[in-house]
Amino acid sequence: MLEKYAILPCNGLDKCAGVISGEIAKKLCEGKKNEIICPVFYRVAETKYNKMAGEHPVLVIDGCQTRCASKLAAEKNIKISRKVTITEEAKAHNVKINNNLRLLENENALIEIILTALNKTEDKLTIIHAEPSGIYDFEYDTYQHGKFIFRVPRNPEIYYNENDCWAYIIGNHARVGVTDYVQQNLSDILYFTPPDIGGIIDQFGDVGEIESSKSVFELISPVSGKVISINETLVQKPELINENPYELGWMVEIELTDIEGDKELLIGFDKYFEIMKKKVEDLNG
């Protein structure tokens, strides 16, 4: 990290991961030019931190999937340059974090792993995981029709359109993919054609396609913005969309430009679940 960063940790006291986020932020400031954005004081008095975030790239450190720091950054319209989520890193590096708030051997080892990765990374504006694991441990509701079971994640940060595509909002980014309904109807997916990185996408614009022996399906983006990343693994392993459409099968990551406006035309879990059930019934009788 050659450049000075403004670091926004979640600093939570709810889980050990929050404590780790604070510790990493402090370590990154030791003897360096980096500065911490206090996630609590930022809510109360934003001028100082708005200035800091405007002048320097922002590194967001979330403890867990609740992503309080990312949400705060989104609320304040901060452009996130780099992002780390402690629980994802722990999973990626197979480190088990304890359930209390103490930093013990495992937690300290994870801190060192993350710090090393951050310090090694070239000073360019990238997210640490360009190809993140995509494992979120969503909670799913299911609908069974005959032998088919359709899963839909119940998560307030996931929005759907009626074209059976989803967007998982993470700060000012969104991961986009297709629902279980699509993958089951297509059956074995053979090809994933991603969009160009850097392309500007309108809400409900095409943002890639998938093809099975049955048909071709165009991914209709629930959100507008700029394509910043694609799930390259799917090019070689499109079957991941069949296996796990909401997590490993995410397709495109988009930097959001008007999420509040986009949300007006999107639906949440409850409504999508009902729409999907009706489609299943209509299709299969």
Place this chain on the structure above:
Amino acid sequence: MSELKVGVLSCSGEECLGGTISRLATRQVLEELKMVTTVTLCLPLYLAGGQEERNFAKVFPTISVDGCDKLCAKRSTEKYSGKITGFIDVSKIIGKENALNTKIVRNKDLTDEHLQMVDDVASEIVKMISQMSPDSYEGKSFRGCSCGSE
């Protein structure tokens, strides 16, 4: 089954030493003093819209522990969950100059002086919780469920 609970909402700030001390003292109450009646509420989550945290503070008696006289935790609790049962301003215990010291202190760098501050604040939290009785506040219950039911 309903349980006896008191929420503690700590400043959790990184702006100055007061935040660090308030956070460590709250953890000490929970982890070392093992006050079984105490539940820590995560202020960043609370502020980010965590409904469980907000509902808890609406239903159960909750005290805030603030690092400085900006009282972020107290003000937030009152904004989202109504009247607070009690509050501690750490700067009044450890001194304003100490509380507002902006030098970042990591756990491994804590001095005996810092640890004494943590002990002092933790004692105040315990004292405040111990002095609470069901009659000392209005509209909240020692027993119930954070979903809002009694």
